[in-house]
Amino acid sequence: MLSPVLLAASRSDRTRRLISRVPVTRLVVDRFVAGDTLPEALEAVDALIADGIEVTLDHLGEDITDAAHARRNRDAYLALLEALGRKGLDGRAEVSVKLSAFGQSLPGGHDLALAGARRVCEAAAEIGTTVTLDMEDHTTVDSTLAILAELRRDFPQTGAVLQAYLLRTEDDARALAVEGSRVRLVKGAYKEPASVAYQEKRDVDLAYARCLRTLMAGGGYPMIGSHDPRLIELAVRLAGTYGRSPGTYEFQMLYGIRDAEQRRLVTEGQRVRAYVPYGADWYGYFMRRLAERPANLAFFLRSFTTRH
DSSP: OOHHHHHHHTTOHHHHHHHHHSHHHHHHHHHHSOOSSHHHHHHHHHHHHHTTOEEEEEEOOOSOOSHHHHHHHHHHHHHHHHHHHHHTOGGGEEEEEEGGGGTTTSTTHHHHHHHHHHHHHHHHHHTTOOEEEEOOSGGGHHHHHHHHHHHHHHOTTOEEEEETTBTTHHHHHHHHOSTTOEEEEEOOOSOOOTTTBOOSHHHHHHHHHHHHHHHHHSSSEEEEEOOOHHHHHHHHHHHHHTTOOTTSSEEEEETTSSHHHHHHHHHTTOOEEEEEEESSOOHHHHHHHHHHOHHHHHHHHHTTTSOO
């Protein structure tokens, strides 16, 4: 019942100011966000790589309001990729991009976001890695998939995210379950109306399972974005059903969530990638993580009554 409230709060400037002023908030945010700066993020990358966990990095910043901010976000990714190149991590470290951070919602934003994403894809290709386009609310899906199609002409390894709770996603999964396609399947974390998205958890889970089966049976590279033990088990079973070996798919989990499970999967020979967000603009990301899992919210609330 709290999820809609938290999702609404993720876009509230008033709530942002209130939450950000609470001293303990920073301590909790540090569980989910790998620091405000690039050097802090790179420290987190080193620790994860040492544990056999690969990474996709997200420089936080979305729903920007002017083109200058879009260029700053693009440049932050270019600096990130330059730093990753110096580390020689190749495909073990990639990046995830929210197109709203590149101006997608501005007037003429589709072309602006495409230009920014193209430059980031070029930089990623230069160091032997790739880019995944994060998916945002349902109003952006058509634009995001159109940008994906454009980018894949020159950068065929560019990936995309599909959100199982959207009613359209089963069709999108079938369209993207083709050779060379990379798809991260998640449940979805935006407040959406019943006209476009399943509202009940059971319906979302069933839709996820159907989409996962489509992707695992197809010719692309599925990326299972879930912490749900049942869906992780289902993915392993489907891999066996369709003759997929580890490395022809991967599990992706959020930084700071179910760390032990990430390491367990690695020890079992699975390919695991942590989604590592960093940057000062952490608020929207943080609130959506609270809305996704009651355990995250409980952790946050306990922090107000626990001495540090």
